[in-house]
Amino acid sequence: MEYLSNDKLLIVGAGGMIGSNMVQSALMLGLTPNICLYDIYEPGVHGVFDEIQQCAFAGANVTYTVNPEEAFTGAKYIISSGGAPRKDGMTREDLLKGNCQIAAEFGDNIKKYCPEVEHVVVIFNPADVTALTALIHSGLKPNQLTSLAALDSTRLQQALALEFGVQQDKVTGAHTYGGHGEQMAVFASQVKVDGKPLSEMGLSAERWEEIKHHTVQGGSNIIKLRGRSSFQSPAYNAVKMIEAAMGGEKFTLPAGCYVNCDKCGFKNVMMAMPSTIDKTGVHFVEPAGTEEEMASLAKSYEHLCKMRDEIVELGIVPPVAEWKEMNPNL
Template sequence: MSFLSQDKLTIIGAGGMIGSNMAQTAAMMRLTPNICLYDPFLQGLEGVAEEIRHCGFEGLNLTFTDCIKEALTDAKYVVSSGGAPRKEGMTREDLLKGNCEIAAQLGKDIKAYAPELKHLVIIFNPADITGLVALVHSGLKPSQVTTLAALDSTRLQSELAKHFGIQQSQVEGARTYGGHGEAMAVFASTAKVAGEPLTNLIGTDKLSSEEWEALKKRVTQGGANIIKLRGRSSFQSPAYVSIEMIAAAMGGKPFTWPAGCFVSLPGLDNVVMGMETIIDKDGVRYSSDIKGTEAEKAALKASYEHLVKMRDEVIGMGVIPAVADWKTVNPNL
């Protein structure tokens, strides 16, 4: 069986549940034989490497290290789940300072050790802000950095499928945009349920307005619900979706769920947030034509403003410079 690429893929945070699942998924999808696992917790990391070896993947050249320089040297693709996990009662925003400092160091390490990097996927929370911080410090182009936003849209798809008792794939165009958090904008106008526009169903006996509001709340709190049910934050879904994202960047099937990316539009700029995107071998590009009702666009603007507030908090912490000075750190911005 052939591999999609021969390029080195480095998985950061591979000793954790998300990272170890990413490693196995990447090996199962045969993205590349050259997978390097990094984590500062060497014993747990070695355990992950041993488990992957015990799977017996044909042709796999798996390495692991607790040295970030070794992990990033010659890497062409990186996926990082290397932040602190979210625990019960915490919001993604509660992780802001510590995880942004981790993201800043990752960006600096990429600039130092992986100057030929083609694509970076950041999934540790709050992913929009950690992705922005990593982008600023890495020197990468905006098209080379994406963050996990698709999970909110797949949760919307799942909730609609459960409500209507149909297969999940029969729900098309389920979309959330803006921040990856409780302040996300949930769009109804883009979705179809078994071919029927969702907007035709809301406010009927099939989906009352009250049921729709409750469903939206379940979507925005989907991560908290997983913590409540399993006693730990999501790991299977972010691992799988993020590897689908990097697979697209490596030349696989394009990734067409919304992704977090650096946005530069009038009134929506200088943040990383979930947009209608395509990830392929040329990186990520987003649509500047934002479709939706006026209420949905207002919700997106509110989500953007929430991200700006967090971005400015991080600037105030000194983790990244003021927006006007980003070019001095990263000429691509």
């Protein structure tokens, strides 16, 4: 089997459903034969290792460990789903304190064991602040670390495709920006359905509000239907993000990235933006939208600032003015 790269890919949280799906997706897409599975729960990660070995991927060199030094050393690419799962009745923000402490340790392990890593994708919730925490602690450059945000956009795309009875890839420009949570900003002005602007599709304001609500509650809907949080869709999207960073197909759905932009008016947060991930990292541009959409984005940004300030108050990250002491690249 021909692989895109021979570099070491580390999957953190590999013993869970998202992690195990990421391992399988990475091998099926032929990203690299050299994949390390890391988890703190040995029976779980051991079981995933056995299952992957029993798939018999040609040329695969899969290993597993519960030792962070062994896991992180030599890793060139990392995807982490290593946080606590979201349960029924919980918002992403409910997970903030515990998962940000996990993210701080994750970033410390990167700085200690693999400072030469090329790209990191963080997908455990609340992803905006766990990724920000990991970035501050890791010492990486902002373009080297992204968080999963595309899932909100693909949920919006799916809802519109079902609404108009078209193939999902016929819906373009269906994007959400800002936070990966209940305060996300859902944009309609750039959407086209089979090439036709959404504004010309006869969608009522009431129905659009219902679609927006369904998009925002997409994660909760999966929990209600399946009895557990999403795992296939976040796993696949995360692997496609790391594939792009490895030099494969560019990833053009919104990614959560570090934004400190005077022109945009957004400072010192991780947030979903119009972005591209390629071999050189993640790059974003300023969103374009209606006055109402931009106001919604500003509101989402304010919410992200509050969550950021909360983890500062908890002592998980230092005050913004001191970030450069921990990470000179910020």
